[in-house]
Amino acid sequence: xxxxxxxxxxxxxxxxxxxxxxxxxxxxxxxxxxxxxxxxxxxxxxxxxxxxxxxxxxxxxxxxxxxxxxxxxxxxxxxxxxxxxxxxxxxxxxxxxxxxxxxxxxxxxxxxxxxxxxxxxxxxxxxxxxxxxxxxxxxxxxxxxxxxxxxxxxxxxxxxxxxxxxxxxxxxxxxxxxxxxxxxxxxxxxxxxxxxxxxxxxxxxxxxxxxxxxxxxxxxxxxxxxxxxxxxxxxxxxxxxxxxxxxxxxxxxxxxxxxxxxxxxxxxxxxxxxxxxxxxxxxxxxxxxxxxxxxxxxxxxxxxxxxxxxxxxxxxxxxxxxxxxxxxxxxxxxxxxxxxxxxxxxxxxxxxxxxxxxxxxxxxxxxxxxxxxxxxxxxxxxxxxxxxx
Numbered sequence: 001x002x003x004x005x006x007x008x009x010x011x012x013x014x015x016x017x018x019x020x021x022x023x024x025x026x027x028x029x030x031x032x033x034x035x036x037x038x039x040x041x042x043x044x045x046x047x048x049x050x051x052x053x054x055x056x057x058x059x060x061x062x063x064x065x066x067x068x069x070x071x072x073x074x075x076x077x078x079x080x081x082x083x084x085x086x087x088x089x090x091x092x093x094x095x096x097x098x099x100x101x102x103x104x105x106x107x108x109x110x111x112x113x114x115x116x117x118x119x120x121x122x123x124x125x126x127x128x129x130x131x132x133x134x135x136x137x138x139x140x141x142x143x144x145x146x147x148x149x150x151x152x153x154x155x156x157x158x159x160x161x162x163x164x165x166x167x168x169x170x171x172x173x174x175x176x177x178x179x180x181x182x183x184x185x186x187x188x189x190x191x192x193x194x195x196x197x198x199x200x201x202x203x204x205x206x207x208x209x210x211x212x213x214x215x216x217x218x219x220x221x222x223x224x225x226x227x228x229x230x231x232x233x234x235x236x237x238x239x240x241x242x243x244x245x246x247x248x249x250x251x252x253x254x255x256x257x258x259x260x261x262x263x264x265x266x267x268x269x270x271x272x273x274x275x276x277x278x279x280x281x282x283x284x285x286x287x288x289x290x291x292x293x294x295x296x297x298x299x300x301x302x303x304x305x306x307x308x309x310x311x312x313x314x315x316x317x318x319x320x321x322x323x324x325x326x327x328x329x330x331x332x333x334x335x336x337x338x339x340x341x342x343x344x345x346x347x348x349x350x351x352x353x354x355x356x357x358x359x360x361x362x363x364x365x366x367x368x369x370x371x372x373x374x375x376x377x378x379x380x381x382x383x384x385x386x387x388x389x
Contacts, residue, residue, distance in 0.1 A: 011083065012101040018087035019105045024057065026387050029089040031061035033096055033115070035077040038068045039277040040095045041113035041154065041376075044180035045383070046072075048376045053384065059085060091383050097146045104149040109386040111379070112150040113180065116294030117160050117367055120216070121322045122167040123147075144169050152382060154179065156297070157369035163324060175382060178375035184279050185301040186373030191283055198284035202270045204248045211243075211346070212285035214252040214278065215309070216293035233311050234339040236266045242343060244268035250281055287349055289342070292316060292327070297367045300360070305352035306333040309342050332356060332363035 028049070030042040038060060046058055061082060062074045075082045078099075086092065092108060095115040104110055121127075123143045129136040152173040155161040161174055184190065199206065215233075232251075239249060250272040253261055263269040272281055282288070282298065287305040290296055296306055308331055310316075317323055328335060333356050336342045353360075 008099070008101040011078075011099075012103065014080065015083045015087055015101075015103050018084050019103055021084075021088055023088050023090055023105065023107055025090050026055060027057040027059070027085070027089040028091040028093060028383060028387075029059050029061060029075075029085055031077075031092075031094045031096075031098070035061045035063040036066060037276055038062070038072060039181075039279070040115055041180040041379070042093050042095055043277065044183055044376045045093060045113075045379045048180075049380050049383070052380065056387065059089075090387055093383070097143070098149075100142050100145055102149075109151045109383070110149050111152045111154070111175075111383065112147075113154045113379070114164070117156055117297035118163055118167070119292055119294065119296075119323055119325070119327060121324065122163065124169055125163070125167040125322075125324075127322065154375075154379065156182070156371060157367055159366060159369075175379065176370060177378040178370035178372060179298075180376035180379050181279055182298055182301055182371040183373045183376050184283070185298075185371070194280050194283040198275075198280055201275070202248070202250065202272070204270075208248050208268075209246060209286040210250060210284050211247050211287050211289060212250045212252060212272075212281055212299075213289040213309075214281075214293055214295045215291045217254040232261070233309065234342060236263065236269055238339070238343070240266045240268055243346060247286075247346075250285065252278060252281060287352075292323070296332070300332060300364055301368050301371060303360070303364075305349055305356075307342065307345050308333055308335045310335045311337050313337065330359070330363060330366075332360040 030046050032038065032040045032042045042060075046060065049056060050058055058073065060068060060072050060074045061077050062068055064076050068074050075085055086102065087105060090108065092098070092104075092110045093113065094110075095113045124140050126136070126140075129139040134142075147168040147170050150168075150170060150172050152175050153164055153168070153170055154175045154177060155164055156179045158176070161176055164170055164174070184194075198204075198210075204210065243249075244267065247268065249269045251261060251263065251269065252275070253271075253273045261271045261273060263271050275281055278295070279298070282302060285304070287307065288295065288299045289307045289309055291308060291310050296308075299306060313328075313335065317327070333352070334345055336345055
């Protein structure tokens with residue numbers, strides 16, 4: 001810990017020096033999920049700006065060893081060049097927190113896109129933080145220091161705006177424009193090619209349908225420094241036996257445990273935890289299996305079946321995080337607590353829309369409120385306004 005503190009103080013000193021350098025007014029630095037992915041709303045905004053404003057210098061931050069498309073200009077995270085580019089960029093775009101030691105220059109516009117509509121309690125609304133290497137007090141203090149740097153925050157619906165204001169103690173500009181990452185759901189001309197790309201990547205027979213299993217991260221999965229517990233909550237062997245002829249199951253776990261998932265013994269199961277952009281997995285999937293993850297809000301735009309495998313509902317709701325709304329009443333699909341119930345529901349997917357149409361429409365009206373395929377353009381206009389005045 002002492003060594004980490006020394007390194008952070010040194011990096012902060014270096015950035016303080018770099019902030020004296022002149023900014024490049026048309027330079028924009030993007031980052032998605034701490035540099036681990038080329039994905040999400042930062043990617044959507046980046047790709048539109050690259051087409052519409054080629055005069056801008058657009059750079060994506062990435063972690064060492066992470067592969068990006070060759071035509072994307074990148075910088076490795078936590079390097080001197082990265083600090084220099086942050087200090088001299090007019091705009092930062094990120095979907096998660098940046099390191100606390102960073103100094104935001106006064107003229108820098110920091111656009112925080114965030115990464116989901118919240119079901120689980122966030123940040124300052126959390127009563128007890130059960131995360132690695134922190135305490136509740138330290139976590140909340142760090143969050144307040146981060147959000148004080150945000151110039152603008154994107155919101156996908158009125159429900160989220162209210163929560164974001166309070167949970168992030170955010171007093172800046174709330175951009176109620178929808179999520180740029182969700183524009184893809186309304187760009188139907190792209191859908192067939194994306195589906196074909198995913199099928200080819202995972203060598204899926206074109207006659208098969210796809211199920212996506214994408215559970216949330218559980219804060220209490222931390223066991224020790226660099227160690228996280230993991231156990232798949234249903235039998236892949238049983239899935240293979242019952243559904244392998246009709247479906248391929250894509251499993252999308254959190255990056256901290258995804259690499260530990262070995263599915264090589266199951267011909268109809270793929271580990272999709274490292275696929276660059278989950279939005280493309282949505283497009284290729286005929287149905288979603290999740291629990292309390294915010295993926296439900298994004299997948300709902302496709303009007304396809306969602307099943308909720310909530311085997312630990314009471315523990316997660318009452319002890320780990322807590323929910324912002326009555327999930328059991330508003331969920332746009334069945335809540336299933338056992339493997340037997342989950343598999344029975346998979347056998348009934350054909351009439352899912354008939355059984356859950358009313359709840360699903362109400363869910364879409366509330367949580368898919370501002371997405372219309374134009375959010376990236378609205379975000380881009382906000383950035384361009386800061387660049388050119």
